[in-house]
Amino acid sequence: MPNYYDLSAESSVCDSEDDAFSNESDDDGTASAEGLASDHRCILHVDVDCFYCQCEVQDRQIPKDKPFAIGQKHIIVTSNYAARAMGVKKLQSRTAAYEACPQLLIIEGSDLERYRIHARKIYQVFRAACKRVHPEIAVRRGSMDEMMADLSVAISIDGDDRVDYSNDNVYIYGANGRESIALTEDQTGVCSKIVQEFQVRSLGPSEWSCSERLQRASHIALQIRREILQSTGFTTTMGVSVNPLLAKIASGLKKPATVNVLFPWRSQSLLASMPLRMIPGVGRTTVKALQHCLEKNAVSSQPNFWTCQDLLSVxxxxxxxxxxxxxxxKHSCEVQADIILQKCIGVDHSQIQDDEGGAPKALSVENSFRRGTLVRKDVLCAELEELYRRLSRLLHERREWSHSSRLAYPTTIKLTLRTVDEKLASKKRRPFVTRSKQSSFDGLAFMQLRDSAQQVAFLKRAALPLLHAFELKSDVIDITRASIATTGFQDLSARPKDSPTYFTQPCQSNMSTFIEQTEHGKSRSPRDALNGASTKMSIHEQASMFHNNKIDPSILSQLPPDVISELRQVKPKKRQRIDDYFKRL
DNA sequence: CTGGGGTCCT
DNA sequence: AGGACCC
Structure with a gap:
């Protein structure tokens, strides 16, 4: 017998579904409960539990229960749970970490290469697992330790409903009935825990079907979680809900090695007390800007601590x-205000676009320096040598991502320097100025070099002119960070499938102006404009496409693979000519 | 206000 | 080329 949470109590609830939920009001920005259940999607968000630490456990022998942390420069960036229990925090200085935990082991983690390899394996296993559930599930990589999938297309299909939860920790938030059962496993074995979840109202019909779908999604999530664990040895935390925002919030509710199902009607009270800053997409700058109107309108509990509820009262x-x-x-503040306010009540219409395998769009390596330590140009050049080596290895490793490894080369290289600005140093909190120079890069030639010394030399030949372009005054430069990035990978420039982002790059910029025009003309959202454009292209747009010598995507997709490859190969040459044109100006 | 990355949007 | 956001 399936042992998740007690559904038997809900049979009585179904009787009253005709009028039990009639208290819907959309008056003052509060969404109705039925409204919150109207998003018919099932989104899965995955977090790898303290990712760097799990990597190190796999790569070296670390005693069980030994508190350890990952160090970069003079700080630690993350730590395992044993260390966290002792009070070790993220982004803490090494000194402070040692104070909290004298026996702390700190592992140097400035070179991310091994982490990236683990991350790729995890993502590829996750992606394959999702596609095996249903080939049309959209899957996307967020960062090295975060992934998302839209399970909606797989929900209606029959699955094994008799799922055994006994080896997994499953938490369900907002379940009907007054309680849900959380199964947890510790050293003593499997035990179950009752999580109190107050549900004053009974569920309406759309809430009811929502809860059925999310339940099914949680079964899929469990399967996928086990597959990741079996194939890679990494434990993950999963969030399941009706949109990307709530799925992500769900995965943070109970950490590590759990599945968290968040019903949307439960999210309101959760979000209300949540710091505004914790809403994904609301960063420091945005909160700063909003501070004025928050102070004017809200009843601040603590200074500089604003919740979603506070914003909703503005x-x-x-x-x-x-x-x-x-x-x-500046030019989209009405739309942005709507997006933020919607997020505050748990509504998020953003879609998960499949990333076609997840190959990175940019690869970069960087190094930072303490203020005042990197003041000479020749020292900078020496430091760059290390970056060439790391970038070279990364570029070759990236081929493991690529569906067509012959095209797994970049076409652009960029050098970025962050310097201390003396003028800003006194007044601003961030006395830095970041500048970059870029140029085209013959990645194809680079990738064909066999000898690593030649590879380094090749990168150097591309990067030094950029350094020269900065025209640094040789005496007083104070570099606090240097990075080299490569972009424009050819294996990403054409998509095999239909999607709103289907167009090749020059065409995309046409799309931008198109969106702007519709936005100013009418109050359509960018997404509407995008969807409208993708479904049917006007004659005018098709003509423009032909004129610019671009290939209609729907035609391209029907060509034989070798022809497609040839067409793609032609593109860099065209780009080169454009580059030359701009150089002459 | 730290680090070594990444994405998307002007 | 630069900024804001994310981890």
Missing amino acids: PKQDIVSCLEQVPLF
């Missing part, structure tokens, strides 16, 4: 005018 027009101060939101 008139929308105030929010809009605050967001005008953020340069990035």
Whole structure:
């Protein structure tokens, strides 16, 4: 008998579904419970538990229960749970960490190469597992330790409902009935724990079907979690809900090695007390900008601690005018205000776009220096040598991502330097200025070099002109960070499938202006404009496409593979000519 | 306000 | 080329 949470109590609830939920009100920005259940999706969010630490456990012999941390420069970036229990924090200075935990073992983790290899394996296992459940599940890599999938297409299919939860920790938030059962496993064996979840109201019909779908999704999540563990040895935490925002919040509810199912109607109270800053997409700058209208309207519990509820009590027009101060939101502050407010009530319409395998769009290596330590150009050049070596290895490792490894080469290289700005040093909190120079890069030639010394020399020949372009005054330069990035990978420039981001790059910029025009003309959201454009291309747009010598995607996708490859090979040459054109100006 | 990355949007 | 965001 399946042993998740007690559904028997809900049979009585179903009787009353005709009028039990009639208290819907959309008046003052509060979403109705039925409204929250109206997103018919099932989104899965995956977090690898303290990822760097699990990597180190696999790569070296570390005693069980030994508190350890990963160090970069003079800080530690993460630590295992034994160390956290002793009070070791993320992004803490090494000294502070030792104070909290004198026996702490710190492992140097500045070179991320091994972590990236583990991350790739995990993602590829995750992706394959999802596609095996249903080939049309959209899967996307977030970062090295985060992944998402849209399980919606797989929900209606029959699955084994008799899932054995006994080896997994499953937490269900907002279940109907007054309680849900959480099964946990510790050294003494399997035990079950009752998690109190108050559900005053009974469920309406769409809530009911929502809970059925999320349940099914949680079964799939469990399967996938086990597969990741079996194939890679990594434990993960999963969040299951109706949209990416809530799925991500869900995965953070109970950490490590769990599946967290968050029903949308439970999210309201959760979000209300949540710091605004914790909403994905709301960063430091945004909170700063909103601070004015928050102070004016909200009853602040603590200074500089704002919750989603606080923002919801602010008139929308105030929010809009605050967001005008953020340069990035300047021309879209109404839309942005809506997006943030919607997030505060748990609504998020963003889609998960399949990433076609997840090959990185950019590869970069960087090194940082303490203020005042890197003041000479020749020292900088010496430091760059190390970056060439690391970038070279990364570029070759990336081929393991690529579906067509012959095209797994970049076409652009960029050098970025962060310097201390003396003028800003006194007043601003971030006295740094970041500048970059880029140029085209013959990645194909680079990838064909066999000898690693030649590879380094090749990168150097590409990077030094960029360094020269900075025209650094030789005496007083104070570099605090240097990075080299490569982008424009050819295996990413054409998509095999139909999607809104299907167009090749020059065409994409056409899309941008198209979106802007529709936005100014009408109050359509960018997403609407994008969808409208992708479903049917106007005659005008098709003509423009032909004129610019681009290939209609729907035609391209029907060509034989070898022809497609040839067509793709042609592109770099065209780009090269464009580059030359701009160089002459 | 730290580190070594990444994404997307002007 | 640069900024804001994410981990």
